[in-house]
Amino acid sequence: MKSHRHTVSRRTALSAIGSTGLTLGLAPIAANAQSTAVEPPSTITQPSRSFAPDAPPNVYFWDPDVIALDDRFWGLMQPNAPIQRLWTGALWAEGPAWNAQGRYLVWSDIPNNRQMRWLEDDGHVSEFRDPSNNSNGxxxxxQGRQLSCEHLTRRVVRYELDGSVTILADNFEGKGLNSPNDVVAHPDGSYWFTDPPYGGQLYEGAPDAAGGPSNVDGLLNNRLGQPPEIGExxxxxxxxxxxxxxxxxxxxVATEDDAPDPNGLCFSPDYRTLYIASTGKGPGDTGPGGMGNMYAFDVNDDGTLSNGRLFSDFMIDGVKCGPDGVRADVAGNLWCSSNAGRNVGYSGVTVWAPDGTLLGRIRIPEICGNVCFGGPKRNRLFMAASQSIYAVYVGTQGAAPA
Known part of the structure; x- marks a missing residue:
């Protein structure tokens, strides 16, 4: 993995843009006009900026919370596009996915046991599925069919075009799955999914029955508030x-030794590499659990993986920016959600070149759980972050499907 070697200040980048005029058709900005500019506010200032739809306009040429750490990042972002909060009201927003034909965004509100939908034409938000079986990814x-990972029922399902539901996986070799987390499609017709244990808790699903790994002492009643078929x-x-x-x-395709507590996953645009985020220890884990890293694997023609290696440990400025969800753009760059805990200004999105170089960051005031590309041109990054949905237009396109 290569570490980033170029740190470009916002003012330096703006001055360079002003002197060259390379601004995607926008008028050049005089360098001397930038020399007296006041450093704009960001999520780490007091008072914090507002991201709300009715917030004061962001008048800065680059959004102040778009941070470049490598010159290549400027080409991936849109200079005059602000970060916007589209909606808030979740308990834990996860699993955003873009429906291109319907032009809507769907995501999971895991603790509230529902899926939500945002319509692009008028910004309307409504419940899409309730209950959702504590769906995550x-x-x-x-073929345009929605895939969902369900914590409560410990399975992966597909919503068919006629409205019926198909169970794609609920066990492996006769043993029940833990709580499938994220799922992606491959052009060969296969689906790939991760199975960590995060749904084995009261907040996002159901703990084990008495004596199980996440309820060893049997103090929790796993059937409270659940349908009878939840069972034991x-x-x-x-x-x-x-x-x-x-x-x-x-x-x-990857064991606990290869990528412990696997979470988000995505393919490279050519489907020759699979990236798997390995997050923290979950309920019922007896080993050390994941360490907030990401691993890369070669995808073989027979549907197996090989050559597993560490892609990044996600340490930035001494802060662990733990990945959760991940998507690739058409050039193979990885856009990863960032969970930096209480390190305000480091949660949001980190963007990485295929060689592991950190290109830049997008700061938002909430921990980000997952991301996807969408919009008619697939050039809008949607971020499911704690209680809210954020979006920003970018200068590239996401690899399809979302």
Missing amino acids: NSFDF AVRELPTATYRIAPDGTVTQ
Whole structure:
């Protein structure tokens, strides 16, 4: 992994833009006009800026919370596009996915046991599915069908075009899954998903029945507030990453040793590399759990993985910017959600070149759980962050489907 070597200040970048006029058709900005500019406010200033739809306009040429750490980042962002909060009201927003035909964004509000939908034409937000079985990750396959990972029912499902629901996976070799987290489609018709244990808790699903790994002492009643069919499920498997073949066969492609507590995942645009975020220790884990890293694997023609390696440890300025969700753009850069805990100004999105170089960051005032590209041109980055949904137009396109 290569560390970033270029730190470009906003003022330096603006001066360079002003002197060269390379601003995607915008008028050049005089360098001397920038020399007296006041450093704009950001999420780490007091008082904090407002991201709300009715907030005062952001008049700065580069949004003050778009931070370049490598010159290449300027080409990935849109100079005059502000970061906007589109909606707030979730308990924990996750799994954003863009439906290109319907021109809407869908995401999960896991603790509230619902899926939400934002319509692009008028910004209307409504409940899309309630209950959602504490769904987490969502995506759309190449036929436009929605895929969802359900914590409560410990399964991966597909919503068919006729409105019916197909269970794609709920076990491996006869043992129940933990709580599938994120799922992506491959052009060969297969689906790949991660299975950490985060749904094995009261807040985002249901703990194990008495005696299970996440309820060893049996103090929690796993059936309170749940439908009767929740039963007496207990965790049976280590964390792992799986592939569902077109014929429905489920195989394990990465073990707990390869990528512990796997969370978000995505393919490179050519589908020759799979990236897996490995996050923190979850309920019922007996080992050390993930360390907030990301791993890369070669994807073989037979649907297996090889050459696993660390992509990044996500340490930035001495701060752990733990990845959760991840998506790739058409050039293979990775856009990763950032959970920096209480380190205000480091949560949001980190952007990485395929060689592991950190290109830049997008700061938002909430921990970001997952991201996706959308909009008619697929040039808008949507960020599901704690209680809210944020968006910013960028200068590239996401690799499809979202």
